[in-house]
Amino acid sequence: MSTNFPEIQGGGSLILAWQIKGKEVLVVGGGEVAAGRIVNLLNADAKVTVVCPRDGLNEEVAYRVDQGQVKHVDRMFLPLDLEPEKNVAMILTAIDDPDASTRIWKYCKRLKVPANIADVPSECDFYFxxxxxxxxxxxxxxxxxxxxxxxxxxxxxxxxxxPKGTGDSIQKVGQLRRKLRKIAPGKSTRDISKRMGWMSEVCDKWSTEEFNNIDDADMEDLVQYYESGIVPSFEEIRLGQRGDVVWEFDGSFGWM
Missing domain, CATH: 3.30.160 (Double Stranded RNA Binding Domain)
Structure with a gap:
C-alpha cells in the first residue's frame, strides 16, 4: 500500500473564504480594533451593526456610522442583541473588559453563534x-x-x-470563465471537468501581462477554441485572428 500521502501537521486552522455577503454581523465595541474588523466586514459586503455607546466610538467608526455604512446601537451589549429573529451570523467583540467579553462568548456558545473575542484566542471560533x-x-x-x-x-x-497587475489579470480570467459558461453551459460532471481542465491550461499557458492585455474580442476568439480542446497562445489570438493587423517583415528571413 502506498504511503506517499501529505503529512498531517496538527495545530493549524481551517482557512476558509467565508461568504458573509448580505448577512447580519454584530460588532461590540467602537475603538481601533473594531474599526479594522468593520473594514474587513464591509469589504465582504456584510450588514454590520455596531453596539457601543456613542462616546466610545473612535473617529473612523463614528464616520462609518454617520455615513450610514453601518448601523449603530448607542449602548452597551445586551442579550437581546442576539435574539433569533435578528439572524446574527457572527459576532465580534473588541472591548476593554475581559469579563464582559467572556460573558458574551459564553452566551454566543449557548446560541451557537460564531464569535471572535479580540485578543483571546481560546474564546474565538475563527481568527482574522x-x-x-x-x-x-x-x-x-x-x-x-x-x-x-x-x-x-x-x-x-x-x-x-x-507581478504588477495580478488583480486585473484575475478579473480578466473571471470574465473569460463567464464567457465560456455561456457557450458551454453543460452542468454534468463531465462538462464541468472539461471546462475546468481547459481553463487550467489557459491559466498555465498565459502570463499575467497577457491576461491584462486581452479585450472582449480576444476573449470571444479564445473561447471558440474550447470545443477542440486547443489552447492557443496570446500571439495566436491577438495576431492570427485579427483582420486589422498589419504584418511587417524586416527582411531577416525569406519566403520558401
Missing part, C-alpha cells in the same frame, strides 16, 4: 489573518495567534513578490 488585497485577489497569512506582527510582515513580502 493579515490580508493582501488586489481587486478580486485576497491572500491571507495566519500565524494562528502566535505572531500577528510577523503575519503582517510576511503578507507585505508576498504582495511585493506578485
Amino acid at each position: 489573518g493579515s490580508v493582501h488585497r488586489d481587486g478580486p485577489l485576497q491572500i491571507m497569512v495566519s500565524t494562528n495567534g502566535n505572531g500577528p506582527r510577523m503575519a503582517a510582515a510576511i503578507r507585505r513580502q508576498i504582495g511585493e513578490m506578485l
